[in-house]
Amino acid sequence: MHGLLSNRRLQRLLPSGSWYVIAAPYLWLLLFFLIPFLIVLKISFANIVLAMPPVEPVFVWTQDQILQIRLHFSNFAFVFGDDLYIEAFLNSIKVAGISTLLALLLGYPMAYGIARAPNGWRNVLFLLVVLPFFTSFLLRVYAWLGLLGRNGPINGVLMHLGLIHEPLQLLQTDFAVYIGMVYSYLPFMILPLYSAIEKLDLNLLEAAADLGCRPARVFMKVTLPLTKQGIFAGCLLVFIPAVGEYVIPALLGGPDTLMIGRVVWDEFFGNRDWPVASALAIVLLVLLSGLVLLLQRVQARGEAIHE
Amino acid sequence: MSEAYIRIEQLTKRFGEFVAVRQVSLEIAKGEVFCLLGGSGCGKTTLLRMLAGFEEPSEGRVTIDGVDVTHVPPYERPVNMMFQSYALFPHMTVEQNVAFGLRQDGLRRAAISSQVRDMLALVQLEGYEKRKPHQLSGGQRQRVALARALVKRPKLLLLDEPLGALDKKLREHTQFELIKLQEQLGVTFVIVTHDQEEAMTLATRIGVMRAGEILQVGTPADIYEFPNSRFVADFIGSVNMMAGRLTVDEADHARIDCPELGVSVYIDHGVSGPPDSSVSVAIRPEKIQMSAAKPAQPDNVVNGVISGVAYLGGATRYLVRLPTGLQLKVTAPNTHRHEENFQQDESVWLYWDGSAPVVVTR
Numbered sequence: 001m002h003g004l005l006s007n008r009r010l011q012r013l014l015p016s017g018s019w020y021v022i023a024a025p026y027l028w029l030l031l032f033f034l035i036p037f038l039i040v041l042k043i044s045f046a047n048i049v050l051a052m053p054p055v056e057p058v059f060v061w062t063q064d065q066i067l068q069i070r071l072h073f074s075n076f077a078f079v080f081g082d083d084l085y086i087e088a089f090l091n092s093i094k095v096a097g098i099s100t101l102l103a104l105l106l107g108y109p110m111a112y113g114i115a116r117a118p119n120g121w122r123n124v125l126f127l128l129v130v131l132p133f134f135t136s137f138l139l140r141v142y143a144w145l146g147l148l149g150r151n152g153p154i155n156g157v158l159m160h161l162g163l164i165h166e167p168l169q170l171l172q173t174d175f176a177v178y179i180g181m182v183y184s185y186l187p188f189m190i191l192p193l194y195s196a197i198e199k200l201d202l203n204l205l206e207a208a209a210d211l212g213c214r215p216a217r218v219f220m221k222v223t224l225p226l227t228k229q230g231i232f233a234g235c236l237l238v239f240i241p242a243v244g245e246y247v248i249p250a251l252l253g254g255p256d257t258l259m260i261g262r263v264v265w266d267e268f269f270g271n272r273d274w275p276v277a278s279a280l281a282i283v284l285l286v287l288l289s290g291l292v293l294l295l296q297r298v299q300a301r302g303e304a305i306h307e
Numbered sequence: 308m309s310e311a312y313i314r315i316e317q318l319t320k321r322f323g324e325f326v327a328v329r330q331v332s333l334e335i336a337k338g339e340v341f342c343l344l345g346g347s348g349c350g351k352t353t354l355l356r357m358l359a360g361f362e363e364p365s366e367g368r369v370t371i372d373g374v375d376v377t378h379v380p381p382y383e384r385p386v387n388m389m390f391q392s393y394a395l396f397p398h399m400t401v402e403q404n405v406a407f408g409l410r411q412d413g414l415r416r417a418a419i420s421s422q423v424r425d426m427l428a429l430v431q432l433e434g435y436e437k438r439k440p441h442q443l444s445g446g447q448r449q450r451v452a453l454a455r456a457l458v459k460r461p462k463l464l465l466l467d468e469p470l471g472a473l474d475k476k477l478r479e480h481t482q483f484e485l486i487k488l489q490e491q492l493g494v495t496f497v498i499v500t501h502d503q504e505e506a507m508t509l510a511t512r513i514g515v516m517r518a519g520e521i522l523q524v525g526t527p528a529d530i531y532e533f534p535n536s537r538f539v540a541d542f543i544g545s546v547n548m549m550a551g552r553l554t555v556d557e558a559d560h561a562r563i564d565c566p567e568l569g570v571s572v573y574i575d576h577g578v579s580g581p582p583d584s585s586v587s588v589a590i591r592p593e594k595i596q597m598s599a600a601k602p603a604q605p606d607n608v609v610n611g612v613i614s615g616v617a618y619l620g621g622a623t624r625y626l627v628r629l630p631t632g633l634q635l636k637v638t639a640p641n642t643h644r645h646e647e648n649f650q651q652d653e654s655v656w657l658y659w660d661g662s663a664p665v666v667v668t669r
Contacts, residue, residue: 201392201394203390203392203394206388206390207388207390207394208396209361209382210359210361210381210382210386210456211382211407211408211411211455212383212408212411212459213382213411214382217411222396225398226397226398
């Protein structure tokens with residue numbers, strides 16, 4: 001009995017197996033997310049110099065054994081002081097917001113259709129949604145360059161049908177950016193929506209109909225509120241990467257498609273202004289984390305509904 | 308039976324090749340509690356879902372209070388259903404769940420809240436208005452589901468295994484509550500269940516279903532005492548079933564030759580079957596009496612050896628092996644304490660009344 005107790009105490013002192021399982025991904029995040037983030041944070045407070053790397057050190061050991069920390073807040077002042085950056089942020093949020101909404105409007109019926117499809121079909125339809133992931137993201141965006149081009153098949157078909165007489169300028173427009181965004185991020189919307197809709201008890205829909213509710217109202221009163229979690233998750237998964245998206249606006253957007261991802265890229269590689277680029281990245285991160293926390297709180301309140 | 312309030316005519320439902328419900332016709336009177344009883348896959352739930360409007364009948368007609376509702380969608384039927392899983396809306400409070408149906412009718416807010424209050428009082432759920440379904444016990448959820456279905460005062464209330472999810476103690480209590488409520492409101496009930504005890508206690512009439520067809524309709528006592536088929540006799544309660552041949556069939560008595568039993572069975576009424584036809588004889592275990600000494604009656608007497616004893620408290624169940632090898636189930640009530648019970652391997656005489664056996668031809 002005594003031996004058993006002490007054994008149990010020993011087990012409590014030593015980390016259990018599950019601890020190691022959790023530790024592995026955290027270690028990974030520490031190495032490849034937190035440390036780079038801290039480096040970026042450091043650079044955002046540095047001063048620009050013409051050197052390699054093009055930043056002044058933030059931490060300096062002076063000869064009299066003093067650690068000097070010089071934080072330049074000028075980069076942040078610059079970011080918030082320039083209309084260009086504010087506009088880029090606002091435009092990114094607008095483009096990401098509209099893309100998310102479009103993805104939701106398109107993704108919800110698709111997810112619903114898949115979740116309610118006959119058993120044999122469900123896996124096939126599901127696979128079709130995930131299938132694009134088997135090719136490179138960059139390649140798929142490039143494919144849209146061909147599709148939307150002046151001599152691309154879309155213009156070709158429209159001309160052939162006589163709907164237009166001159167090829168439409170589709171590329172280098174906001175329209176092309178939305179197409180690229182919705183196309184690329186749609187699966188991230190569908191997957192959480194599918195899992196939420198699939199879990200929905202069909203008896204609840206029948207019960208609503210039984211109590212005198214017409215189909216459209218059943219959707220508004222029962223289906224939608226009970227799949228709220230999936231809607232939240234899907235919107236977050238689309239919105240967050242869409243705000244910082246660089247490739248799609250760079251390839252499909254025009255010169256006036258101002259998005260923060262592109263601005264950060266230009267600052268880093270065009271202007272070689274690492275501190276301002278880092279400051280932009282930090283502001284974007286704070287902005288998005290704030291948004292995620294807010295949505296999570298709303299979602300947590302929603303979760304209290306369920307067991 | 309009084310005038311038919313709910314009339315089901317030649318109702319058939321096919322799913323592809325499979326016939327779930329086959330040509331069912333039924334008439335149910337107003338205020339009745341009708342139980343559809345059968346094993347799983349017998350079509351009882353499909354029949355119920357056709358009454359609710361969730362399934363479109365392949366053939367046939369349903370009329371409620373003189374109105375043909377065969378093709379009326381569920382949201383326009385004067386019918387409500389209590390689901391087996393209760394199907395309470397998890398994102399709504401008890402109050403909102405019960406009010407849901409009334410809200411669809413566009414009633415005034417004050418009217419809705421007073422009706423909801425009355426209904427919750429009726430099912431003894433006052434004080435639970437603001438709770439969510441997951442904060443309720445199984446019995447409370449069942450009552451919310453009942454309140455939600457009854458608050459619209461449907462002409463017909465459908466109940467799918469209403470007590471199935473409750474534990475035994477609660478079931479017994481709830482059964483009587485349910486009947487009290489039904490009598491109070493006068494709503495016609497159609498209940499689907501696989502539990503014969505549930506059907507017996509709740510129903511005014513039972514329809515026993517098998518393979519999409521209704522085999523017999525009758526009061527619980529009818530079904531139990533006068534089953535019309537081997538299946539019904541076997542399905543309801545416990546029974547000793549023996550194959551036999553009709554040898555004597557007069558107006559006032561009949562005799563059936565039962566090789567399995569070793570003697571012929573005397574029945575104190577005519578069975579009006581074709582002479583010499585093969586029939587089945589069903590005798591309920593509690594209708595067989597047991598004694599150590601040979602009884603005086605000339606017929607319906609066999610002797611055997613007790614091969615099994617199960618003491619059930621209120622009664623004792625014996626298995627008695629006859630010289631032919633057949634085992635008969637016998638139930639003896641324990642009317643006295645300290646009763647001298649029969650023991651395993653004891654030789655006993657079994658006998659029964661001429662009215663006890665039931666002859667079924669199919």
